[in-house]
Amino acid sequence: MAKPVRFRTDADKKAFWHSTSHILADAVTRLYPDVKLGFGPAIEEGFYYDFYRSKPFDYEELQKIEQVMKKIIKEDKFFKQIYKSKKEANEFYQKEPFKKELIKEIEENKISFHKHGEFADLCNNPVIESAGQVKAFKLLNTAAAYWRGDNKREMMQRIYGISFPTKEQLDEYLALLEARERKDHRKIGPKLKLFTQVEEVGTGLPLWLPKGATIRRVIERYITDKELKEGYEHVYTPALARTKLYELSGHLNHYRDHMYPVMKVDTEDLVLRPMNCPHHIQIYKFESRSYNDLPIRLAELGTMYRYEASGALYGLARVRGMTLNDAHIFCTPEQVEDEVKKALKFIRDVYADMGLIDYYLMLSLHDPKNKEKYIDNDVMWKKSENSLRKVLKSIKVDFVEKEGEAAFYGPKIDVQVKNVHGKEETLATIQLDFNLPEKFQLEYVDNNNQKKRPVMIHRGGLSTMERLTAFLIERYEGAFPLWLSPVQVRVLTFTDRNVKFADKIKEEFLQQGLRIETDYSNRTVEYKVRDAELNKIPYIIVIGDKEEKNKTLAVRKRGVQGVKFGIKMEDFSKQLQKEIDSKA
Numbered sequence: 077m078a079k080p081v082r083f084r085t086d087a088d089k090k091a092f093w094h095s096t097s098h099i100l101a102d103a104v105t106r107l108y109p110d111v112k113l114g115f116g117p118a119i120e121e122g123f124y125y126d127f128y129r130s131k132p133f134d135y136e137e138l139q140k141i142e143q144v145m146k147k148i149i150k151e152d153k154f155f156k157q158i159y160k161s162k163k164e165a166n167e168f169y170q171k172e173p174f175k176k177e178l179i180k181e182i183e184e185n186k187i188s189f190h191k192h193g194e195f196a197d198l199c200n201n202p203v204i205e206s207a208g209q210v211k212a213f214k215l216l217n218t219a220a221a222y223w224r225g226d227n228k229r230e231m232m233q234r235i236y237g238i239s240f241p242t243k244e245q246l247d248e249y250l251a252l253l254e255a256r257e258r259k260d261h262r263k264i265g266p267k268l269k270l271f272t273q274v275e276e277v278g279t280g281l282p283l284w285l286p287k288g289a290t291i292r293r294v295i296e297r298y299i300t301d302k303e304l305k306e307g308y309e310h311v312y313t314p315a316l317a318r319t320k321l322y323e324l325s326g327h328l329n330h331y332r333d334h335m336y337p338v339m340k341v342d343t344e345d346l347v348l349r350p351m352n353c354p355h356h357i358q359i360y361k362f363e364s365r366s367y368n369d370l371p372i373r374l375a376e377l378g379t380m381y382r383y384e385a386s387g388a389l390y391g392l393a394r395v396r397g398m399t400l401n402d403a404h405i406f407c408t409p410e411q412v413e414d415e416v417k418k419a420l421k422f423i424r425d426v427y428a429d430m431g432l433i434d435y436y437l438m439l440s441l442h443d444p445k446n447k448e449k450y451i452d453n454d455v456m457w458k459k460s461e462n463s464l465r466k467v468l469k470s471i472k473v474d475f476v477e478k479e480g481e482a483a484f485y486g487p488k489i490d491v492q493v494k495n496v497h498g499k500e501e502t503l504a505t506i507q508l509d510f511n512l513p514e515k516f517q518l519e520y521v522d523n524n525n526q527k528k529r530p531v532m533i534h535r536g537g538l539s540t541m542e543r544l545t546a547f548l549i550e551r552y553e554g555a556f557p558l559w560l561s562p563v564q565v566r567v568l569t570f571t572d573r574n575v576k577f578a579d580k581i582k583e584e585f586l587q588q589g590l591r592i593e594t595d596y597s598n599r600t601v602e603y604k605v606r607d608a609e610l611n612k613i614p615y616i617i618v619i620g621d622k623e624e625k626n627k628t629l630a631v632r633k634r635g636v637q638g639v640k641f642g643i644k645m646e647d648f649s650k651q652l653q654k655e656i657d658s659k660a
């Protein structure tokens with residue numbers, strides 16, 4: 077018997093999970109001797125193992141595999157490290173082409189395996205002491221994945237799993253998974269009729285249903301008004317442009333993989349734009365600019381199209397057509413730090429209004445070793461990275477520095493958030509760009525009448541409407557604060573007698589700009605209340621004979637027990653207005 081296993085540090089967990097993947101591979105080999113083995117690493121949460129065979133593992137097969145894994149755990153064999161020469165290893169893996177491929181890449185002639193019982197796997201990772209230490213595990217799902225992530229290679233059948241030293245930990249984890257599932261915007265979105273995706277329209281091209289569109293419209297109006305107050309000027313530019321615009325900007329060189337193919341129209345070559353920047357540059361160039369005009373802050377809810385691999389698409393959070401809360405600030409070099417500071421404050425303010433407070437700031441730097449990915453200008457990188465760092469330090473916020481995360485033209489400050497499954501995405505971004513002003517020969521006249529080059533700051537504020545909405549759905553689990561709720565009030569009637577009065581109330585509230593809908597169906601009031609609750613409606617008004625006679629409302633508030641009777645309409649609408657204004 078092995079002693080209790082350590083399961084505290086990340087390294088402990090990785091060893092534990094990785095060892096469980098050995099047990100999984102052992103079980104699959106026992107059940108399906110023809111299946112070829114790939115490999116099975118520990119991941120952020122749990123492990124997987126890639127197998128090669130023609131069809132996916134179905135539910136019944138996973139159950140069978142779990143049974144055999146239980147048997148292996150009961151056998152409780154010790155994990156032992158053994159070594160083979162290259163020749164021995166190749167003989168051992170005679171019928172395992174993927175393993176042989178891995179062995180080929182090992183330089184030494186001493187090849188490490190971990191063996192428990194009869195099963196040995198090519199492995200130089202830390203493992204646990206014995207199979208019996210895995211007291212609780214579950215195979216979670218399957219997926220198809222290219223061998224070593226290479227889309228020119230074989231399609232492997234991947235099995236994901238999780239394991240723990242106790243059953244309590246497993247139960248806790250499974251409950252967590254269930255909670256995450258509940259909050260997943262891909263689930264809530266269609267259920268609350270916010271958005272949908274259909275095959276006929278295309279992969280990664282969501283449709284905003286009326287309710288989702290309402291949320292988006294509220295956000296778009298909010299952010300536009302807010303930007304106008306901060307000195308941004310809003311523009312409209314087309315989602316198409318000639319390829320030569322992107323040749324000049326460098327996108328065609330650096331971003332081609334994410335762009336759609338060229339369309340030939342009359343004498344022009346057009347592409348769907350992957351970014352709005354070159355269009356805004358043309359607006360800057362429309363007239364000659366003086367230092368007195370700067371900074372010029374051009375903003376647009378700009379629609380663009382990017383090719384994302386189908387495996388990377390993710391609900392509304394990662395799509396192929398999107399609308400960005402975009403802005404480009406053109407300023408003098410002296411104004412850069414002040415403008416970055418202002419933009420950062422702006423972003424932090426609007427995220428507070430959205431209730432998105434769980435983010436961290438990342439200073440994304442270039443990778444000096446990667447000359448392919450980044451423009452080659454050491455002086456520029458040093459200068460611009462330093463000025464962003466200086467701004468972050470001056471406002472005394474915590475931030476993380478990360479190499480290799482910069483845009484190809486300059487460093488950036490990113491606002492990073494995690495979705496319910498722990499996957500990290502960038503919401504807002506502030507990027508310094510000395511490159512595009514050069515390429516497009518942007519100019520302003522300084523106070524000595526000399527021509528100078530402005531600096532360009534790319535500012536993505538509230539992300540794309542798609543990604544932001546995905547995060548808001550998960551943040552609120554569909555129960556949006558009143559100001560964002562697609563429907564703010566639902567009016568229910570006791571009987572048909574009350575419909576006329578209810579309609580009058582509806583009309584009055586509509587005129588006040590409130591978003592209101594009605595349920596006059598013949599179902600019971602209890603049923604109608606339940607339905608409104610399931611749809612996360614913030615306020616429910618019930619109209620019966622008494623309300624009609626007294627000209628008052630019976631009001632239920634989401635998340636609050638009980639009903640308030642005898643509320644005057646005037647008081648109710650004042651209360652709603654106050655709540656909307658507070659964005660609480």
Ligand SMILES: [Zn+2]
Nearest residue numbers: 198199200201
């Ligand atoms: Zn291993």
Ligand SMILES: [Zn+2]
Nearest residue numbers: 351352353534
């Ligand atoms: Zn830009």
